[in-house]
Amino acid sequence: MSDADWPVELRGVTESVVTTLGPNGLWNAAALGLHAGASAPVTARTWGNTRTRRNFHRQGGGVVQFTRDPVDFAEAALSIREDEEPVLDSADAWVEVEAEQIGAGETDGTRWEEWELTPVESRVRERRVPLTDRGFAAVVEATVAASRLGVDGFDDADLRSRLDYFEEVARTCGGERERAAFDRIREFVEW
Structure with a gap:
């Protein structure tokens, strides 16, 4: 199958949420960046010994989802979220x-x-009319920065500065869900 079988147009790195079935019978939700090129297959990387990596090995796949809900995205990116349903x-x-x-x-x-x-x-x-929402984009970028705190090769002081900036953007330019997402990020990560 080609990337034409994807339900959305992918380009560059498209952020998604993937759910994978765990050994406990629950679907683990995690953020997953999809890398797409003009003619190359869609790829993704798992970093570390994550549930997604282990479940990909165990199950051979999962369910990639496209959501614009910043709270769902932040929870998938920074916490252990498990649900009974895959979607x-x-x-x-x-x-x-x-x-x-x-x-x-x-x-x-x-x-x-x-x-x-x-x-x-x-x-x-x-199908919805796509919006460009700086608040949601700030939530996505904050989850990336937060996930790199304490990881060798990244400067924690720089990441904390980014988190402060992204929080200001989300709280100023976002709506209620973006502010709620940052409240969740603050619960998951200290900076």
Whole structure:
């Protein structure tokens, strides 16, 4: 299958939430950056010994979802979120994927694995007019910065400065859900 089978147009690094079935029978939600090129297959990297990595090995895939809910995204990115169902209520579209490991390595002391994601089946719940929301973008960037705190190869002082900036943007330019997402980020991460 080609990336034309994805329910949305992917370009560059598209942020998503992936759910993978764990050994406890629950679906673990995590943030996952999808790397897409013009002719290359869609790939993603897992960093460290995460539930997503272990579940990809165990199950061979998961459900990639596209949501614009900043709280769902922040919880998936920074906490252990497990649900009985594979699809988030906030997902506008999702695709069941097969995940095949195609590479592995280590960067600054952190092991990573690269996965080729092949669509199996996809659904679009609802088509909405896309918005460019600086508050939501700030939540996404904050989860990236927060996930790198304490990781060799990243400067914690710089990351904390970024987190302060992103919080100001989210609280100024975002709505109620973006502010609630930052409240959750503050619960998960100290800076």
